[in-house]
Amino acid sequence: MNRYILLIIILISSIVLTGCWSYKEINALYIVAGIAIDKAENSDKYNIATEFINIKDNKREQSFESILLETEGDSISDAVTKMTRISAKRAYWGHATTIIISEEVAREGIVQFLDLIVRRGEARLSTNIYISKEKSAKEVLQRESFSTDVRSFELAIMVNESKNIVKVPALKTYEVINALAIPKVHTVLPTVKSFYNDGTPTNLLSGGAVFSMGKLVGFLEEKDILPYLFIKDQVEAGFLNVEAEKRNPNDTITLEILGSNTKIKPIYDSQTLGFDISIKTDVTIGELTTTTDYVSKRGRERLKKLAQKSLEKKIKSHIEDVQKEFGFDIFGFGNIIRQRNPRLWDNMEKDWDSIFKDLDLNINCDIQIKNTGHYLKPLKVVE
C-alpha cells in the first residue's frame, strides 16, 4: 500500500512540478506580424509601431485585417511593455516575420534590437530585418498592402518565397547576428521605399543597406544588387540585361537566369594579393527584340560572348564603386583569406581596408545558354 502511495506522489509531482505550465488559450493572444522601429521626434525615445492580426468577426464569417499600435518608450522593451497597459490580449511574437528599422535608428546601431530578440526568446531568429528609406519606418506598415491583408507578411513572402527577385539580399536575424561576430564582414540588409501605384502609395523592395559593425553606413542602389549577388553567390533566379552590341544599339536582350555558381579563389604571393572570381551561369533567352541572329549555333556563341563581357563589366564597375565609395570590404573577401590562410590574415587584418582598395580582381564569367525559351527564332517582322 505504502508503495502505491509513494508511486502516486511521484507521478503527481512529476506532472505538477515539472514542465512550463504555460497553457495559454489561443484567442487570449494577439498575434504580432511585424514591428517598425523609429526614433521619436525631438527626443531620445523610441517610437515603435506594432502590426497585429485582428480577426473581424461577422457572426457567420471571420476574416482578418492588420491593425497598428504605436507606443513610445525609453527603450524597445519599455515601449513593448507599454502595450500590456493598452491591450487586454497578450502580444504574441512567435509568428512575427518582419522588423523594419528607420534610417535614423539604423545609423545609431541595430545591435540592441538583435539582442532583444535573442534574449526574449519568443520572437524567432528567422525574422527578417529591413531598413526603411523613407522618413520613418512606420510608414511602411501604414501603407495598404497590395497583395495580402497583412503588410508584414507581404514583405516576408516576397523576400523568402519569390526566387525571381534578385533585387533584395534577404537576411534573417540569426544571419545578421552571425555576421557581426566575424571580423571585417559587412552585412547588407534589404531596404524598403515607397512607390506610387496609380497614386496610392505602396512599398517597393529596392536596393540594400550596408552595415558596418552593426551600424548603417551606406546604401547600395538597385543597379548594384545584381553584381553584388553574383559575387556573393546568392543568385538563384532572375533576369540579366545584356548590353547591346555597338553595331545594333536598339537590340534588347534579356537572359533568364536558371542557376548560377560563383567560386572565389585568392591568389597570393609574397608581393601581391588578388582574387579569381569565376562565375558559371546557366541562362535561357528571356526576351529578344532584334533582327540579329542570336539563335543559330554561331549566333548563340556570339550572344554568349556578348553576355559574358557585359556581366564582367557590370561586376567590375560595381567592385570599383565599392572600393572607392565605401572603402571597405562588403563582399567578404577578407573572410575567404581568413578561412584559407589564417596566418596571412593575422598580418593583414589591421590594414585590410586599405588592402581591399587596391585588390587585383580577375573576373571570369562563363554563361551557358541552355535554350531559347519556348520559341526558336526571333519573331519575324515584315516591312
Next chain:
Amino acid sequence: MEDLKKYSLTCFLDENIKMIKEIFKNDESINMRIFQNQYSGLRGCLFFISDMVDTKVINEHILKPILESKVLLDDVDLISYLSNEIITSSTLKCSTSIDELVNAIVSGDTVLILEGYQEVIINSTKGWKVRAIEEPNSEKVLRGPKEGFIESMSTNLSMIRRKVCSKDLKFISMTLGERTRTKVCICYIDGLVHEDILNNIIKKIENISIDGITDVKYIGEFIDENPFSLFETSFTSEKPDTISGKILEGRVAVLVDGSPSVMTLPSLFIESFMAGDDYYINYYYASLGRLLRILGFIASISIPALYLSLVSFHQGTLQTPLLITIYAARVGVPFPSIVELLILLTVFEILREAGSRAPSTMGQAISIVGVLVLGTAAVDARLVSAPMIIIVGVSSITGLMIPNMTVTLSFIRAGLLLLSSVLGIYGYIFGMLALIIHLFSLRSCGIPFMGHLTSFHMQSIKDTIIRGPAWYMRYRPKFMSKDSKRGTIGGKGDE
C-alpha cells in the same frame, strides 16, 4: 446440488416417480409418460422436458419398440436387453446415479425407468430450435466465408471440425458454473500446441469458481493475467475460418455453450488489427488495410491531445496561416479548448452508446441529430469552434476502424488529452511512453502481448503490420506453436 444427496433410486417404479416429481416440484415443463407393455405387462415411465427434446425420437425409437416388443422375459437382465436389442435410438447410457438422472433430464435427454429396476436408461434425445447459421454482424467481410458461429456449441464444434479435418484436432469438454452447468470446450491441434500453454489454460479454467456463465467473455476475464489493464489479452471472433486459422497457428480455442463468440489464447496486440478478410484479398491491399488501422489507432488516441498542445502551448509550431485560421475560429467561443474537447468527446461517446443500444431503425435519427443538431448548430451558436468538430470527428472515426478496442481507445484518448492539457506536448510524450511500457509489460498465457512487433526479421513481421503473401508464411509464430514449420513436412501428427 447438495440436496440431491438425500435421494436415491429404488426398485419400485411408483416410489421413483414420486421422488423425481418431488425433485422437480413446481416445474411445469417436466413431462412424464407412464406406459405398460400389452404382452408382458411391463410397466415403465419416461421423464423428459418438453421443448428440449425431439419427440420424434422418443416416439419412434423408444416408446414404439418397447410397446410393440412381444418377448419380454422377466428372468433376463431387462435393462441390457432393452438397450441392446429393443431401443433404436443411437446414444444411450445406463446409470443408477440420481445426479446423472437429473442432469440428463435438464439437459434435454429422456430418462427411462422400469418397474423392478434401480438402474435407469438415459436416452439422448436433445432437440431444440437453434438459430440458423448466418454472417456475424460484428465481423462483416467482403470476401471469404460468410458463416458465423451460433449459440449451439455442438454446431460450432462441427463448423471447426469441417474446416480442420484432422484426427489431431482435439476437444476437451468440461462443465463450468455451479448452477448453469454450462458446457465448455477447449479445442486445439495436437502436435502444434505447446503443452505448457494448454495445461496452463486448462488449469486456469478448471479453477474458475462461478455460479453461472453465459458467454465466453466470463472466462476471458477470469483467466486474464492483467486483470486491471485496459487491453484484453484474449481474442474473440464469431467466424469459424478465423478461429480455425488461429488453431492452426498453435493457439487454443475456448468455446462456451450458448455463446456465438469463440475465444483464442494466447493473443497478441496485433490481432486486434487483423480483419477477417485480410487473408482473402490481395496482400498489398490487405497490408495497406493493416497499416491504415495501425495509423488509425495512433491517430485516434493522439489527435485531440496533439491539437490541444499545439493550440494551447506551442503556438509557435503552427504555420502562420493555420494559426490565424484556428485563431479566427476560436473567436467568441466561451470555453477553453480543453473543456471544449472534453465536452465534444463525451458527446461522441454518448452518441456511440446510444447508436449501439437503439434499435437499428433509430440509428439514422441518432446520426442526423448528432451531426446536424449537435455539430452544425453548436458551431453556428459559437459553443464550439469548427476545427474542434473536425478533430473529434477524425479521432472518433479512426477509432471505429478497430472495433475490438473502441472503448480502450476512448480511455487512452481521454488520458493523453488530460496529460497534454497540463503539460503540452511533454505530457503527450509522457503518456505515450507510459502506454508503450505498459503494452510491452503485458503477457497473454506467458507470451509477450506485443509479440514480434519489435522485430526486424522478415519472417517475424510477415503477418503483423503487413500481411505477407500466403506462400511466404512458411512458419508459424515461433513462441506459440511447438512445430513451427507449415506445409507438407509439417505437424508431427500428420502422416
